[in-house]
Amino acid sequence: MKTVCPVCMHHCTIEEGKTGLCRARSNENGRIVCTNYGKITSYALDPIEKKPLRRFFPGSKILSVGSYGCNLSCGFCQNHGISMVKEEEADYGILMPEELVNEALAYTEKGNIGIAYTYNEPLIGYEYVRDCAKLARKNGLKNVIVTNGCAELEVLEELLPYTDAFNIDLKGFTEHFYKNVGGSLSMVKAFIERAAKESHVEVTTLIIPGENDDVKEIKQAVSWLASIDENIPYHVSRFFPMWEMKDKEATGIETVYSLAKTAREHLKYVYEGNC
DSSP states (O other), rough: OOOOOOTTTTOEEOOTTTTTTTTTEETTEEEEEEETTESEEEEEEGGGGTTTOOSSTTTTTEEEOOOSSSSSSOOOOOHHHTTTTTGGOOOEOOOOOOHHHHHHHHGGTTTTTEEEEOSSSSGGGGGHHHHHHHHHHHOOOOOOEEEEOOOOOOOOHHHGGGOOEEEEEEEOOSHHOOOOOOOHHHHHHHHHHHHHHSSEEEEOOOOEETOOEEEEEEHHHHHHOOOOOOOOOEEEOOOOOOOOGGGOOOHHHHHHHHHHHHTTOOOSEEEEOOO
């Protein structure tokens, strides 16, 4: 019996015992479940600025965790070793919500303020994020989600009550760019708009030479962000050759600073990244 996964724009029709495009949601007895629940591939106490979040508890640290799988296929992914692999290819340990929250609490002595769900795409396993976030909130911890924003609003609504901050990728500002990475610009825009009404939101664009570095495109993106809230912090990040895009040159530093200057025409808080 085939079942449709409701989480993102792919709406994968998954056969019994099979897995969707994200590699982390499967059909078990006619019900779609996340197979990466509690399976942690990456774990680190990071500066909050590394998420990147610049206007959310600056100077603090946050316990960052990630699993495997992603619902996009970006050739420039810096975490492809975990995001583009199946469960049997992933090196992971098990950390259930209670255990993760206890770990986060133990790190408060080192400046930890909470948990960041990051590294791979956390929303393909949103059930784990939700369960951890609920428990973390009860224990006075902050919850941060670093996401590509390619999820249905029903997923976001489950997480909003427990989420203190998001960093959301706005990978480009054309449907053509999103088609190339297997995503949906309209879905990301709806996600950002809704999240910004309830939570602290910062947005990041990785500037890739010849792909999304057009000044007009950046102007359109930041103008749209400003129409939601001109106080949304915007990160203009430098690309380095990675994975399937090793043939490209790194983004010129002058390009990053020039596009950031353009962004400041519409947004109050703009930051250059990876420079």
